[in-house]
Amino acid sequence: MESQIEQPKKYRNIVTEKYDNVVGVATLNRPSALNALSSGLMKDLLGALNEFEEDQDIRCVIVTGGEKIFSAGADIKEISNMGSIDALKSGNLDYFDEIQKIGKPIVAAINGYCLGGGLELAMTCDILIAGESAKLGQPEINIGVMPGAGGTQRLTRAVGKYKAMDLILTGRLVSAQEAFEIGLLSRVVPDESVLTEAKRVALDIASKSPLATKVAKDCVTKAFEMTLRDGLEFERKSFYLLLGSEDKQEGVKAFTEKRKATFRGR
Ligand code: CAA
Numbered sequence: 001m002e003s004q005i006e007q008p009k010k011y012r013n014i015v016t017e018k019y020d021n022v023v024g025v026a027t028l029n030r031p032s033a034l035n036a037l038s039s040g041l042m043k044d045l046l047g048a049l050n051e052f053e054e055d056q057d058i059r060c061v062i063v064t065g066g067e068k069i070f071s072a073g074a075d076i077k078e079i080s081n082m083g084s085i086d087a088l089k090s091g092n093l094d095y096f097d098e099i100q101k102i103g104k105p106i107v108a109a110i111n112g113y114c115l116g117g118g119l120e121l122a123m124t125c126d127i128l129i130a131g132e133s134a135k136l137g138q139p140e141i142n143i144g145v146m147p148g149a150g151g152t153q154r155l156t157r158a159v160g161k162y163k164a165m166d167l168i169l170t171g172r173l174v175s176a177q178e179a180f181e182i183g184l185l186s187r188v189v190p191d192e193s194v195l196t197e198a199k200r201v202a203l204d205i206a207s208k209s210p211l212a213t214k215v216a217k218d219c220v221t222k223a224f225e226m227t228l229r230d231g232l233e234f235e236r237k238s239f240y241l242l243l244g245s246e247d248k249q250e251g252v253k254a255f256t257e258k259r260k261a262t263f264r265g266r
Pocket of ligand 1: 032033034036073074075076113116147148149
C-alpha cells in the first residue's frame with residue numbers, strides 16, 4: 001500500500017479536501033516515490049482540479065505535496081523504458097497545458113524538494129509559496145534529458161535567460177531564498193507555516209469577486225503569450241467587461257457605504 005493518508009476512493013494518487021467550503025486543496029500523495037509525477041498522478045490531479053473548477057462554491061485552489069516534499073519530478077521509472085513515439089502517443093505532458101487552462105487561481109504550497117516536472121507543475125500555478133528549507137531546480141540535465149513540461153519556457157519567462165540557463169544547464173538546486181530573489185517564488189515562510197499561509201492567501205482571494213479574479217488571472221497569463229500592445233488591448237477590454245458586472249456595482253457600493261462587499265460572481 002503506497003499511501004499512508006486516508007483518501008477518497010476516486011483518486012489513487014491525490015487527496016482532495018475543501019477548506020472553509022471555498023478553497024479546494026489537492027495534495028499529491030505518492031510518498032514512497034517522493035510524489036513523482038506518474039501519468040496516473042497527473043490524470044488524478046487534472047481530474048481533481050477540473051472538479052474544483054466546476055464546483056460553484058470553490059473560489060481558489062491549493063496544490064501541495066504535503067509537509068515533506070512537493071515533488072521529485074517526472075516518474076523516472078516510468079520514462080526509463082519510454083521511447084520517443086510512446087511518449088508522443090501517451091500525451092502525458094499535455095496534462096500540464098490542461099492545468100494551465102484552469103480559470104480559478106491556484107496556489108502552490110511547496111515544502112521540501114520541488115524538482116524537474118515538480119517545479120514545472122508549480123510554475124503552472126499562479127502564486128508559489130515555499131518553506132524556507134525547500135529546494136527547487138530543473139535537474140533533468142543530470143539524467144541526460146531536459147525539462148519537457150514547460151521548464152525552458154515558463155522558467156525563462158519567470159527569471160530571465162541567464163538565471164534559467166544557469167539552472168537548466170547545470171541542474172543545480174536553489175534554496176527557497178535564492179528562488180525568491182530571482183522571482184521564482186511569491187513568498188517564503190517558515191516550513192511549518194506553508195499550508196497555513198497558502199490557506200490564508202486562498203481565503204483572501206476567495207473573498208474577492210470571482211469574476212474579477214478569473215479575468216485578472218487570464219490577463220496576467222496572457223502577458224506571457226501576447227505582445228505588449230495586444231496585451232494592453234486585452235486588458236482594457238477585460239476591464240470594460242468587468243465594469244458591467246453586478247460584482248462591480250456591489251464593490252463600489254460597499255466602498256461608499258464603508259462595509260465589506262459580498263461578491264456573487266455575477
Ligand atoms: N521518479 C521516480 N522515482 C523517484 C524519483 C523520480 N523522479 N525521485 C525519487 N524517486 C524514488 C527513488 O527511486 C527512491 O525509490 P526506492 O526507495 O524504491 O529506491 C525513493 O523515491 C526515494 O528517493 P531517494 O532514495 O533518491 O531519496 P533521497 O532523499 O536520497 O534524494 C532526491 C531525493 C534528491 C529528490 C532524489 O531522489 C532525486 O534526485 N530524484 C530525481 C530528481 C530528478 O531528476 N527529477 C527530474 C525528473 S525528469 C523530469 O522531471 C522531466 C520533465 O521535465 C517532465
